[in-house]
Amino acid sequence: MISERSLLPPYTSPLTIFVTGGNGQVGFELQRQLATLGNVLAPGRAALDLSDANAVTAYLATHQPDVVVNAAAYTAVDNAESDQAMAERLNAALPEQLAEYCQQQSKWLIHYSSDYVYTGQGSEPWQESDTTGPCNVYGATKLAGDEAVANSGCQHLIFRTSWVYSAFGKSFLATMLRLGAERSALSIINDQVGAPTPARLIALVTQQALTRLLSEGATLTSGVYHLAPRGETSWHGFACEIFKAAKQCGLPLVITPDGVSAIPTTDYPTPAARPLNSRLSVDKLEKALAVQLPDWQSQLALTVEEIARSR
Numbered sequence: 186m187i188s189e190r191s192l193l194p195p196y197t198s199p200l201t202i203f204v205t206g207g208n209g210q211v212g213f214e215l216q217r218q219l220a221t222l223g224n225v226l227a228p229g230r231a232a233l234d235l236s237d238a239n240a241v242t243a244y245l246a247t248h249q250p251d252v253v254v255n256a257a258a259y260t261a262v263d264n265a266e267s268d269q270a271m272a273e274r275l276n277a278a279l280p281e282q283l284a285e286y287c288q289q290q291s292k293w294l295i296h297y298s299s300d301y302v303y304t305g306q307g308s309e310p311w312q313e314s315d316t317t318g319p320c321n322v323y324g325a326t327k328l329a330g331d332e333a334v335a336n337s338g339c340q341h342l343i344f345r346t347s348w349v350y351s352a353f354g355k356s357f358l359a360t361m362l363r364l365g366a367e368r369s370a371l372s373i374i375n376d377q378v379g380a381p382t383p384a385r386l387i388a389l390v391t392q393q394a395l396t397r398l399l400s401e402g403a404t405l406t407s408g409v410y411h412l413a414p415r416g417e418t419s420w421h422g423f424a425c426e427i428f429k430a431a432k433q434c435g436l437p438l439v440i441t442p443d444g445v446s447a448i449p450t451t452d453y454p455t456p457a458a459r460p461l462n463s464r465l466s467v468d469k470l471e472k473a474l475a476v477q478l479p480d481w482q483s484q485l486a487l488t489v490e491e492i493a494r495s496r
């Protein structure tokens with residue numbers, strides 16, 4: 186089981202770690218976790234607009250980071266359908282630019298990607314080596330980013346994760362807690378299946394992986410790794426578990442279990458199509474890091490408790 190206690194001793198050299206998207210769900214947790222490994226630089230949008238390639242080049246030249254962790258992305262899945270140029274810049278061109286720096290300077294790049302790069306067909310968990318085939322613009326731009334990183338020749342880890350949530354920021358969890366406090370009836374899709382992943386777990390695994398990479402003699406090879414908790418559910422199952430955990434923590438709810446209806450994807454039209462099968466096999470990551478990933482329900486309970494404590 187992966188937990189704070191299972192982490193290796195912190196690396197002691199004064200590393201400079203550049204985290205993009207530091208105010209996002211994953212970036213915020215990374216800032217907390219990676220502070221034990223070195224100096225974390227995480228400029229916000231006002232300090233560094235990542236859509237400006239020249240500004241990114243200048244930032245890299247000035248700060249010359251030892252490690253680049255790219256948690257920035259264009260994550261508004263429906264908006265990406267009509268804002269393709271910006272989605273391409275953030276999700277494809279930015280990782281390509283960061284990878285070029287890492288290749289030239291022999292630095293490690295940690296990058297994050299999505300279950301939405303796969304076709305969504307079938308019901309078997311995706312393996313990292315499976316053929317991709319995104320069904321929306323967001324997924325296509327994320328795939329282009331993955332390919333640019335992989336083809337750059339830089340040392341890299343690409344963590345493909347799914348259904349990310351955290352105690353703050355925009356996520357399905359935040360939407361459900363808001364709607365569940367306002368409405369007595371909700372209709373939620375039950376034929377899209379995957380694993381909800383807390384940003385905190387992503388940051389913890391990243392810290393553990395980075396510690397390995399920086400340890401002398403450690404072997405963790407460049408490539409794609411799936412990163413999600415064990416188990417699977419649908420968005421409907423996720424919503425029901427959110428309301429169960431919220432009730433246990435005393436969060437305000439109008440919705441009751443009877444009010445949460447399960448519907449097929451066809452009953453919930455959206456601008457962007459979503460994959461039905463988002464199951465990710467995490468065997469490769471568990472083997473590489475010699476860890477056992479936790480189940481998604483226990484992870485969700487931790488985050489809902491964190492939200493309740495913060496109110």
Ligand SMILES: NC(=O)C1=CN([C@@H]2O[C@H](COP(=O)(O)OP(=O)(O)OC[C@H]3O[C@@H](n4cnc5c(N)ncnc54)[C@H](OP(=O)(O)O)[C@@H]3O)[C@@H](O)[C@H]2O)C=CC1
Nearest residue numbers: 206208209210211230235236257258260297299346348349
């Ligand atoms: N969210 C999810 O469900 C999933 C996410 N992923 C991947 O995980 C990674 C992290 O996602 P997550 O933390 O959820 O994403 P968020 O949307 O929470 O955060 C994205 C970050 O990128 C920043 N950003 C976007 N555009 C710019 C810009 N032009 N200049 C500066 N900063 C910018 C945002 O800044 P600002 O705060 O100012 O908006 C924000 O801090 C991404 O690669 C994503 O594709 C994978 C699977 C699921």
Ligand SMILES: Cc1cn([C@H]2C[C@H](O)[C@@H](COP(=O)(O)OP(=O)(O)O[C@H]3O[C@@H](C)C(=O)[C@@H](O)[C@H]3O)O2)c(=O)[nH]c1=O
Nearest residue numbers: 260262299300347348349356357372373374420453459
């Ligand atoms: C609000 C709501 C959503 N849904 C459905 C729509 C959708 O299929 C699903 C999730 O909705 P969202 O819009 O939160 O999901 P979406 O933005 O598509 O989430 C995705 O984000 C990107 C960034 C990823 O990489 C993916 O892993 C995934 O997390 O829930 C309902 O069925 N009922 C509802 O009331």
